[in-house]
Amino acid sequence: MDVKIALIGKTNAGKTTIFNTVTGRNEPIGNYMFTTQNPVSGTTYVTSPCVHKEFGVIDNPINSKCIDGWRYIPIEITDLPGLIKGASFGRGLGTRFLSQAMNADAFIHVVDASGSIDEDGRIAEPGTGDPYRDYQEIEGEIVQWYKNLLENNLDKIIKKIEATKNEQEAINTVYEALAGVKITKQHILQTLEEMHMSIYELRSITDEKLWKFAAILREVSKPTLVVANKMDIPTAEIGFKNLKDKIKDKIIVPVSANLELQLRRAEQKGIVRYNPAEENFLVEDSSKLSKDEKKAIDFFNKFLIREMMRAGTQFALNVGVFKLLRMNVVYPVADPKKLSDKKGNVLPDAYLLPDGSTVKDLAEMIHSELAGGLLYAIDVRTGLRLPPTYRIKDRDVLHLVSAARKSK
Ligand SMILES: Nc1nc2c(ncn2[C@@H]2O[C@H](COP(=O)(O)OP(=O)(O)O)[C@@H](O)[C@H]2O)c(=O)[nH]1
Ligand SMILES: [Mg+2]
Incomplete structure (x- = not known):
């Protein structure tokens, strides 16, 4: 019933740091490969102005929370083990992760915008990595996985298509074959429409066309938001610009998971408070702020919010749920x-x-x-x-x- 969002991205991009930031959990974060061995799920929230003020009542939320006039509505977030090139063929943690990802309604693709990881996700000198390459490789792996899934079911699908003259029934057979991975009939219809092809063409589809089919199916079935992480590292500014220039079809949200994690911990101690209206952090008691916390606040509120405009993990979650998934x-x-x-x-x-x-x-x-x-x-x-x-x-x-x- 809950809306499910999965964090995808190359290993060491910062997925677990984001997961801990938004769930208040304490999963191991590491700068070595594949710190996260198994998918972990937790609860986080999206924020919407609560209706209680308009109705002039005091509310007693049960399934959600109401803080300062904002409803915090629960969603499920899953942290998935890192992907690397070749995962769809079993490299790294391979396909174990990919089948888990398919339970999600949407993806947040976390990219190390600072270029501090190499091609295989090892920590490297900031600026030496290539964030756009990382993004493309992970996207490529996911499309390849969809293609493998289609290929593995193709004989079965073709047999069923041939057994019926009814196009709707033929479409149903494809969607039934893929129903385990949250692909709906609507997704299949949309993919066929964008491909300008009939379902019967699956009988003699070329490898190239099947790739394209998989790529479109991936886009329509898992709406995706890109998070440009590690914005606190100076090289991230160039990386973020580059990502924005090259990825035209997706929303890209700048984030510093490390700093936010610090601020969320300060929030738990009551020193600061996240303010959904302005998407920034408010200081409750500045005398209690440590030097690092003060730096984190300044960076988040001044640089990320003023210069980058809209930023942070809460903004990313809200965009994912309200804009991409169009939830009311x-x-x-x-x-x-x-x-x-x-x-x-x-x-x-x-x-x-x-x-x-x-x-x-x-x-x-x-x-x-x-x-x-x-x-x-x-x-x-x-x-x-x-x-x-x-x-x-x-x-x-x-x-x-x-x-x-x-x-x-
Ligand atoms: N400077 C900086 N480092 C970060 C940030 N987010 C994560 N890291 C570091 O990147 C490394 C990998 O983070 P982790 O969350 O385990 O990545 P995952 O493999 O994608 O889950 C750790 O050393 C984190 O402390 C960030 O926003 N800024
Ligand atoms: Mg991790």
Whole structure:
């Protein structure tokens, strides 16, 4: 049910540092190869202005948190073992990682923008590495993995395609063969459309065309955001510019995971606080700041925020969930007058639903019984009755009415 984001990227790019920063966890960070041996998942949050102010109520969040007027809505983040060139053929940790990555709804591709790692991900002199090459190699590995997956299933798919004259049915067979890796029918349709090809062409597809098919399928099935990490190292400025010049089709967010990790630890001690409205850190008690912490704050707020504009891991997560995955926030309530659940918790839950989801989809997400007897929803803001086909808008507060009276 949770939205899942996976961190991908070359080994030593800073994935685990980012994971620890956003989850508050303490997984081993290392400057040696493959510190992370197995995928680790944790909870982090995206932020959206909470509706409680608008309704003039004090809320008691259950599934989420409300801090300074911001709803922190949980998502799942996975840190995956480092990739290197050749992984799709078993090099390094190989395909063990890749099949795990497929559970995600979106990727954050972490790149060492400072060029402090070599081609194989070993720590090197800053500026000697090539961030764009790292990015391309990892993307290449993922496309290759998709291609392998298609190839391994191609005989099966072709047999099924040949058994039917119905194009929709033929498309279904492809998607069924790939359903284990979160590829939907919509993804297949979109890929065919962008390729200007019919599903029947898979029967005699060239190697080159299959690569292109895999590349497009990878793009549509795993929307991806690029994080340019290690911005605290001076050589990263050039690396970041270079990435922006060469990667035109993706959002690139500058980050310094190391500094942010320090600031998040200071946050846990109550010395600073992240401020989602301005995407910067506020100092709560400057007398308690260590010299390093002060430097980290200055760098984050002045350089990253003022000069680079929009930066940081929280911004990256929000962009991933709200822009790439186009999620809306919805607040279901059992009692439309008190805006509460049955126990009296006001605005208890905030859910993420992809744009285009309906009242019916929300009901299904909450409870299948509720969906079965669903009659309509009440828009708590206006008091209007909304049909099950109503498309939910961001920050809707809805009361679902079902014949089964299982309303939440
Ligand atoms: N200077 C600097 N070093 C970083 C940053 N992020 C990570 N590192 C260092 O890069 C190395 C690899 O980090 P890690 O998170 O283990 O990378 P992973 O292999 O991608 O998980 C460690 O020595 C980190 O301390 C950063 O923002 N700035
Ligand atoms: Mg790691």
